[in-house]
Amino acid sequence: MSDVNALAPLAEDRRAAISARFASIGTAQLADAAAETIEVLDLPLRPHTTATHVGGPLFPMQTNNDMLPCLQALAAAPAGWVLFISNEVHPSEGLVGDIFCLAAETQGLAGVVVDGAARDLGELAAIGLPVFSTEVNYVSARTTMQRSDTVPATIRVGGATLSPGVWLFGDPDGFLTVPANEVDAILIAGEVLRERELRLKRELEAGRRLDEVTGLTDFLSGTTPSLRYSP
Amino acid sequence: MLQEDFYREVRAFLVTEAESRGRVVAPEAIGEHDNLFDLRVVNSFSMARLLVHVEGLAGTKIDVTAFEPQTFFTLAGMYEALHAADRQPQ
Numbered sequence: 001m002s003d004v005n006a007l008a009p010l011a012e013d014r015r016a017a018i019s020a021r022f023a024s025i026g027t028a029q030l031a032d033a034a035a036e037t038i039e040v041l042d043l044p045l046r047p048h049t050t051a052t053h054v055g056g057p058l059f060p061m062q063t064n065n066d067m068l069p070c071l072q073a074l075a076a077a078p079a080g081w082v083l084f085i086s087n088e089v090h091p092s093e094g095l096v097g098d099i100f101c102l103a104a105e106t107q108g109l110a111g112v113v114v115d116g117a118a119r120d121l122g123e124l125a126a127i128g129l130p131v132f133s134t135e136v137n138y139v140s141a142r143t144t145m146q147r148s149d150t151v152p153a154t155i156r157v158g159g160a161t162l163s164p165g166v167w168l169f170g171d172p173d174g175f176l177t178v179p180a181n182e183v184d185a186i187l188i189a190g191e192v193l194r195e196r197e198l199r200l201k202r203e204l205e206a207g208r209r210l211d212e213v214t215g216l217t218d219f220l221s222g223t224t225p226s227l228r229y230s231p
Numbered sequence: 232m233l234q235e236d237f238y239r240e241v242r243a244f245l246v247t248e249a250e251s252r253g254r255v256v257a258p259e260a261i262g263e264h265d266n267l268f269d270l271r272v273v274n275s276f277s278m279a280r281l282l283v284h285v286e287g288l289a290g291t292k293i294d295v296t297a298f299e300p301q302t303f304f305t306l307a308g309m310y311e312a313l314h315a316a317d318r319q320p321q
Binding site: 013014017018021032033034035036037181182183184185186187188189190191192193194195196225226228 | 252253254268271275276278279280281282283286292293294295296298300301303304
């Protein structure tokens with residue numbers, strides 16, 4: 001199963017199920033569950049709306065401080081996907097604002113993520129769509145008449161390779177990518193880990209000490225060869 | 232896949248995983264209803280690998296819309312999950 005070839009809208013029930021599962025775990029547990037599979041997207045992305053978790057197949061594109069490729073990408077991105085805009089120019093001029101993001105929301109996109117500048121932060125706050133950017137600039141980027149022939153495109157940014165259809169997950173802890181064919185298994189693995197952590201928390205709330213629950217004391221004294229609870 | 236074949240394959244995977252962390256576990260020590268975390272044959276970093284392996288054994292995808300995480304604490308839960316997936320082709 002791959003979302004890469006079809007560039008098709010994500011089915012609403014699948015989108016809802018994945019959003020709910022991801023919201024309950026977050027990037028930290030996804031990274032724990034699949035440290036060997038994920039790619040870390042190392043960018044200082046900040047949320048601009050109350051929606052702080054974003055997840056979906058990626059629709060990446062690159063621009064050069066030019067709005068036209070961004071508008072092309074917005075028009076082409078399927079519902080349920082995350083539009084990722086990478087600006088080659090830093091500091092960036094404003095590439096997305098309230099109108100752009102409202103359009104993305106009404107088209108059913110899962111989010112807008114910009115390695116570059118957003119603007120209209122006051123108005124953006126009222127939009128339910130997850131919107132993240134690395135910069136803010138009230139000066140709008142220009143719109144040329146130079147049509148891009150590479151929307152979407154595979155791009156290299158923040159130490160990660162972003163290809164169309166690879167899944168992006170992000171929250172206040174950070175951003176990472178997951179191969180499309182492993183999304184379900186990794187999400188469930190993350191939830192399994194969350195259930196395990198909830199059991200640990202219940203033991204701590206019941207008054208047990210962390211060094212007791214994990215077996216740390218026994219391990220340090222050489223009584224046992226390993227911890228009972230370890231990442 | 233027959234239940235006994237599934238259990239044998241998954242136990243072999245778990246024994247190898249545990250060995251990679253310096254832990255020696257006999258396959259027969261992994262009961263079908265045992266919690267795999269309590270047995271310490273999986274940890275956080277091997278859970279996703281286990282589920283991908285289980286998907287490969289079944290030749291089908293685990294559907295994120297269909298299962299609760301507790302399902303995957305035990306061999307029996309995983310086997311049932313795979314049969315459910317077989318009954319509902321993706």
